[in-house]
Amino acid sequence: MGTLIQNGTVVSSDRSQLLDVLMEGEKIAKVGPGLDIAGHTVVDATGLLVMPGGIDVHTHLDMPFGGTTSADDYTTGTQAAAVGGTTTVIDFALQSQGHTMKEALATWLKKSDNKACVDFSLHMAVTDLGPGDGSQGLREMEEMLAAGISSFKLFMAYPGVLMIDDGLMFKVMQKAAALNALCCIHAENGSAIDIVVAQMIAEGKTAPHYHALSRSPKAEAEATHRAIALADMAGAAVYIVHLSNEYALDELKFMQARGAKALAETCTQYLVLSLEDQMPGKSWEEAKFVFTPPLREKRHQAPLWKALVEGSLSVVSTDHCPFRFADQKELGRGNFTKIPNGGPGIENRLQILWHFGVNAGRITQEKFVELCCTAPARIFGMGKQKGTIAPGLDADILLWDPKAEYTISAATQCMATDYSMFEGWKVQGNAAKVFSRGELVVDNTVQPGKFLGATGRGRFVRREANAGGFA
Numbered sequence: 001m002g003t004l005i006q007n008g009t010v011v012s013s014d015r016s017q018l019l020d021v022l023m024e025g026e027k028i029a030k031v032g033p034g035l036d037i038a039g040h041t042v043v044d045a046t047g048l049l050v051m052p053g054g055i056d057v058h059t060h061l062d063m064p065f066g067g068t069t070s071a072d073d074y075t076t077g078t079q080a081a082a083v084g085g086t087t088t089v090i091d092f093a094l095q096s097q098g099h100t101m102k103e104a105l106a107t108w109l110k111k112s113d114n115k116a117c118v119d120f121s122l123h124m125a126v127t128d129l130g131p132g133d134g135s136q137g138l139r140e141m142e143e144m145l146a147a148g149i150s151s152f153k154l155f156m157a158y159p160g161v162l163m164i165d166d167g168l169m170f171k172v173m174q175k176a177a178a179l180n181a182l183c184c185i186h187a188e189n190g191s192a193i194d195i196v197v198a199q200m201i202a203e204g205k206t207a208p209h210y211h212a213l214s215r216s217p218k219a220e221a222e223a224t225h226r227a228i229a230l231a232d233m234a235g236a237a238v239y240i241v242h243l244s245n246e247y248a249l250d251e252l253k254f255m256q257a258r259g260a261k262a263l264a265e266t267c268t269q270y271l272v273l274s275l276e277d278q279m280p281g282k283s284w285e286e287a288k289f290v291f292t293p294p295l296r297e298k299r300h301q302a303p304l305w306k307a308l309v310e311g312s313l314s315v316v317s318t319d320h321c322p323f324r325f326a327d328q329k330e331l332g333r334g335n336f337t338k339i340p341n342g343g344p345g346i347e348n349r350l351q352i353l354w355h356f357g358v359n360a361g362r363i364t365q366e367k368f369v370e371l372c373c374t375a376p377a378r379i380f381g382m383g384k385q386k387g388t389i390a391p392g393l394d395a396d397i398l399l400w401d402p403k404a405e406y407t408i409s410a411a412t413q414c415m416a417t418d419y420s421m422f423e424g425w426k427v428q429g430n431a432a433k434v435f436s437r438g439e440l441v442v443d444n445t446v447q448p449g450k451f452l453g454a455t456g457r458g459r460f461v462r463r464e465a466n467a468g469g470f471a
């Protein structure tokens with residue numbers, strides 16, 4: 001006996017059709033018109049869209065950063081994801097300099113153990129290859145792959161903490177190329193930015209919006225070009241994370257046109273928030289919007305939307321890295337360099353992209369599924385398990401109500417922050433029911449904002465090495 005989703009419109013990345021979907025156990029068993037209901041529990045999806053559960057490939061749960069720890073742990077973070085229609089997240093295990101990747105993996109698996117509520121995977125952020133020629137670290141990359149981690153994150157920013165130099169980056173890229181793994185890059189010129197930051201502080205420019213002014217779009221563009229050029233030299237596939245502005249986009253497109261194996265994501269916030277509107281330099285409240293890369297001038301938004309349509313940007317993620325305003329952002333009052341970088345967004349990604357993308361006529365509903373579900377699964381080596389509604393795949397299914405009206409507010413959100421970046425925004429389109437491996441884990445039509453499954457039910461997803469889909 002399974003669960004049959006009847007009368008809904010199944011949306012995939014290339015078409016929308018009136019089809020039924022039968023879930024049996026944790027898997028999708030059948031997809032087709034007029035499936036036989038005999039013996040099955042029926043879920044009526046009339047008027048709803050049936051989509052693959054969302055996949056957010058860029059989150060930071062329970063992460064030590066900026067002298068504190070991100071406010072959502074694996075429980076609150078994955079519950080917030082589910083309530084918003086996201087059924088898989090890829091978080092980052094951060095290697096500490098002087099320690100091994102194995103230690104980082106063990107630390108992050110412990111953080112998630114008995115806590116994750118939807119399925120999750122990990123990228124490994126490499127900060128150190130060990131002594132000498134780095135062969136120890138390069139061998140560890142093989143072990144990571146064997147453990148199901150097929151993407152490696154490299155930081156070109158945050159000197160002294162996470163940043164690595166070009167030589168180390170190149171070595172990791174060569175190894176990634178040999179392993180068919182994907183290199184994910186935080187692309188900003190951290191050394192140049194740190195000089196600007198020091199100059200600003202010396203001049204008494206300490207308010208939150210100086211964080212944004214200190215990190216020029218050009219510093220991101222320079223690093224974006226360098227990262228892709230080095231990956232191209234190494235023969236590696238590269239994925240630029242949180243691309244935020246038109247100059248960086250130009251570098252990406254230039255290298256893509258040259259044949260580099262380069263992909264990139266942007267994040268919800270860069271599509272709808274701006275320096276002018278959220279960070280005019282008037283109040284401490286602007287600390288709520290201190291994240292990296294920072295908010296850009298509004299004129300950068302249209303090129304990002306266009307790139308999503310045209311395909312040079314492949315994914316929309318959140319870079320969910322939540323800190324409470326009252327006590328965590330507060331650490332940087334009087335000195336923007338001490339404001340923990342990051343914003344909360346895991347719960348609102350689909351609402352925002354639907355409302356400002358699909359409702360506004362910028363993207364189709366099929367493109368929405370491609371950007372939020374199918375491309376993330378394919379690029380990150382889990383397309384045989386997730387990201388598409390087809391027999392044999394995990395029954396991670398989102399029933400989306402395109403008519404539902406919803407007002408975003410910290411007062412009703414599941415995320416553990418005391419603020420929302422989209423406070424009071426009214427959107428149309430919301431998750432109605434969410435199934436994770438066949439289990440109804442959210443029913444916003446009956447118990448809005450409540451996670452219905454057991455804490456700890458989320459499983460680690462092993463991903464295969466497919467060089468971002470280029471292999």
Ligand code: URP
Nearest residue numbers: 291292293319321341342
């Ligand atoms: O501000 C951000 N994005 N914090 C998280 C770390 C990163 O750079 O993604």
Ligand code: ZN
Nearest residue numbers: 098099100103
């Ligand atoms: Zn150690």
Ligand code: ZN
Nearest residue numbers: 186242292293
């Ligand atoms: Zn980053």
Ligand code: ZN
Nearest residue numbers: 058060319321
């Ligand atoms: Zn991030």
